[in-house]
Amino acid sequence: MVNDPSLKKIHIVFNGQETPPMKISQLFDARRFNRLTAVTGNVTADFFNRYLSNFIKVELALQTPKASDAKTADEVITKEALANALLAVANKRPAKLFEGLTSSNQANVLSGLFTVEISPVQALHSRFYLLSNHETHDTRVILGSIDLTADSFDKNRNQFEEVLVFDNDIRLFQNLSERFKKDIRPVLRPYFTDNLLKAAQAQLNEGAKDQKQVVPENQVVILDNDTTDQIAAADMTDIISHDVQKQMDAKIIPTTTTNAMREVTTARSQTKDDIARDVKQHDTVYNLQKTSVSPRAVKPKIKTREKIYQQVQEALISGMTPQQRQAEKKYTTFLYDRPMERNLVRNNSGLYVPNDAGTHPIPFGKLATTSQIRDGLRSIDAVMKGYQKFVVDYTDDYGKRFYEAILYTFTAPFLWEIRQKASLNPEDGNDVPNFLVLGATAGSGKSTLLRIINQLTWNTDRSLIDFGTIYPTETVQRKAKTVEAIEHYMKQGSSYPVLLDEIEPYFFQQDQYSRHLVVDTMNELVNNPHAIAPLIGTTNYDSGFTMLRETARRTYYLQIDKVINDQLKGEANKYIYNVRQTLDNTLFKDFVMRMANLLEDDETPWRDFNTENGRLDFLSNTRKIFRDYYQMAGMDVPSYFADQICDDFQESSRNSWAKLYVTQAEDFKYREADKSLLFDISKLNTFNGFTADSIEKYRNALPIELCVDGINGKRGKFVEIKAPEFFKWIGERNPYETPQPVHTEQPATKIENSKLPSSAITTEKPKKRGFWARLFG
Structure with missing residues (x-):
């Protein structure tokens, strides 16, 4: 949808005069002003890094989101201010914001130059920004x-924003400055608490000791889950035990607040059905408020x-x-992509891994020698030779699938960055999938391939997760919980792919599972780009x-539907075992440095479409890097090297319908008036030899553009298909098409088609167009 250009979404008034759009860097001009004090609704690490880094001092207070169920003055404290403060800490938002800052901005926070605060006991709905320069007095x-946030200044979003700018209005500036100092500051507490800053400083000290430096240089802080869990528990405890009592003692909030805290869970059941997950989180913090106050005292006191602290710890795991x-x-494999920390001069790819002790992150990536690159390519070639030798009916085109899986895995940590650079609008992001599925038959070597790509990138084969064993078979709601666990793995902040073996078919076929994880995750990625770990999984392919x-x-x-020769399995197992002993991730470490270089180069093209x-x-660009590898190593590009994206789902879908038509042509009824075919899809039942879910398999495999009346042509008992397009798609002759006369230099002889042998009646098989291209492009 294109926005109406006549609608000005971001309205800027400068000193009383309407002005053309100003850039963010012009509004928050760090060259003219060097101090910023603000009350704002939200701040993102990316915005902070891009536009606030050059201020000498930054002081931010975050607004309190409004709560729909806060109807009284006491409820504004307990259900709005206090609940929001506890939720923010429980969800580790302060730690996530701090970790998102560049190392230099983290240092400014630790030194007290940059502060972020919240109000845990009063709803803060103010919003203003004060910029100043104490030298020029501007x-x-x-x-x-x-x-x-960048979203606030995005003119293409369907939202209206007002921006009123007043330069050198001394009275207004002083009024709001006094407002902040006298009224707002007394109710604030640090968002980046002492507990968080102490943990960050301890990690920096550990990193400096490890690098034998007195002062750590450009050392980024990324805290592990155990540390942030402890910080959250301590901070939630401090908010209740310290901040609430302090505000009551100062008479900023009434002493009756403890009564409101004790009654805060009343009437919560009314909204539980509509906002189940949100309620669960709110109930946790509400119960913390309630149980933190003596239950029967006339004048309840905080425990x-x-x-x-004990109650908080129990609540976090309850x-x-x-x-x-x-x-x-x-899921224990963590590789963090931090492009803002990327420094190619210092050989920093922007990727970080935990050090061996797990105390602090260290840069990942190292340029390899030509000899090492050659060894890495030879290791991959040895893997491919194994498939060449032991797979039945192996071809180089088939081998491209294995190689393509390797290329995808190498690229995986950077996919979220590539998605941004390749997309002209958010919808384009779906063209850079965060999911790779290897559809394979039993005995095809799919699990071995998954272990091989794990070794080539992570130098281990133990990062695989067996889909069927995430939860025991007898677990109640096992399917839903399994998908929830996978979503959790993907959203740990790591960009190393989640490797899943033997994904069960229900995941792809049932909307509540695949749509929730695949579609919702991709929508989240295209609308809010950040590192969500890609998923690489295998699933059984049963020709359907x-x-x-x-x-x-x-x-x-990618479809891997050929098996290892049974008679050679012993030899194959021995061969691949020996090959796997030679595999390491030296080539991958070099690759991440080269890919980081391309990502930093503004001239790198990212929109390469297959004709x-x-x-x-x-x-x-991954293919380009690997071609350069072969040239550097003095090796020929192998015949199994894929020059373009494979399109196996389209081929699988086409093949299924082609076989269906060839074997059951009499079930496709032709309608002359519409030049369409009617097919009774209900015939694909178990009574006729099909599987229980064949109807939906074939319905899903039929492209919408082949159906009369679009999506409606796929619904119901009868599927209605455009005949000419359908026959071109499956590569079969259209028996209902009137033959065109053939012009030759010799006098034409009239020959009845019925007298010609079937082999003489041929049609040129059209070039196969991609499934996605036909549907959406």
């Missing part, structure tokens, strides 16, 4: 609806810090069963694999 006041906690621990249309569009599918299938080749 001032600026910005009022309006904007936040310190001791020690008792509250929503999880032991099985859920055990499932969470199955299918995905829901929305899932298929956002998934890269045959219309698909974006999001791996085009």
Whole structure:
């Protein structure tokens, strides 16, 4: 949808005069002003890094989101201010914001130059920005609806924003400055608490000791989950035991607040059905408020810090069963992509891994020698030779699937960055899928391939997660919990792919699972780009694999449907075992440095479309790097090297319908008036030899543009298909098409088609256009 250009979404008034749009860097001009004090609705790490880094001093207070169920003065404290403060800490938002800052900005926070605060006991709905320069005495006041986020200044979003700018209005500036100092500051507490800053400083000290430096240089802080769990527990305890009592003692909030805290859970059941997850979180913090106050005292008092701390710890794990906690621990591979820290001069790719002790992050990536590159390519070639030798009916085109999986895995940590650079608008982001599915038959070597790519990138084969064992078979709601666990793995902040073996077919075929994870995750990625770990999984291919249309569009599918020769399995196992002993991730470490270099180069092209299938080749620069590898190593580019994106889901879908037509042509009824075919899809039942889910498999595999009346042509008992387009798609002759006369230099002889042998009646098989290109391009 194109926005109406006559509608000005961002309205800027400068000193009383309407002005053309100003850039963010012009509004928050760090060259003219060097101090910023603000009350804002939200601030993102990216905005902070880009636009606030050059200020000498920054002081931010964050607004309190309004709560729909806060109707009284006491409820504004307990259900709005206090609940929001506890939720922010429980969800580790302060730690996530701090970790998102550049190392230099983290240092400014630790030194007290940059501060972020919140109000835990009063709802803070003010919003203003005060910029000043104590040397030139220039001032600026910005009022309006904007936040310190890029989204607030995006003119293409369907939102209206007001920005009122007042330069050198001394009276207004002084009025709001006094307002902040006298009224707002007394109710604030640090967002980056002492507990968080102490943990960050301890990690920096550990890093400096490890690098034998007196002062750590450009050392970024990334805290592990155990540390942030401890910080959250301590901070939630401090808010209740310290901040609430302090505000009551200062008479900023009434002493009756403890009564309101004790009654805060009243009437919560009314909204639980509509906002189940949100309610669960709110109930946790509300119960913390309630249980932190003496239950029967006439004048209830807050319990001791020690008792509250114990209650907080119990509350944080009360929503999880032991099985859920055990499932969470199955994913242990962490590779963090931090492009703002990328420094190619210092050989920093922007990727970080935890050090061996797990105390602090260290840069990942190292340029390899030509000899090492050659060894890495030879290792991959040895893997491919194994498939060449032991797979039945192996071809070089088939081998491209294995090689393509390797290229995808190498690229995986950077996919979220590539998606931004390749996209002209958010919808384009779906062309860079965050999901790779290897559809394979049993005995095809798919699990071995997954272990091989794990070794080539992570130098281990133990990062695989068996889909079927994430939860025990007898677990209640096992399917839903399994998908929740996978979503959790993907959203840990790491960009190393989640490697899943043997994904069960229900995941792709049932909307509540695949749509939730694949579609919703991709929508989140394209609308809010950040590192969400890609998923690489294998699933059994039984000649009828299918995905829901929305899932298929956002998934890269490679079909591995040929098996290892049974008679050679012993030899094959011995061969691949020996090859795997030689594998390491030296080539991958070099690759990340080269890919980081391309990402930093503004001249690097990212929109490379294939002319045959219309698909974006999001791996085009990966292919370029590998071609350069072969040239550097003095090796020929192998015949199994894929020059473009494979389109196996389209081929699988086409093949399924082609076989169906060839074997059951009499079931396709032709309608002359519409030049269409009617097919009774209900015939694909178990009574006729099909599987229980064949109807949906074939329905999903049929492209919408082949159906009369679009999506409606796929619904119901009868599927109605455009005959000419259908026959071109499956590569079969259209028996209902009137033959065109053949012009030759010899006198034409009239020959009845019925007298010609079937082999003489041929049609040129059209070039196969990509499934995605036909549907969406």
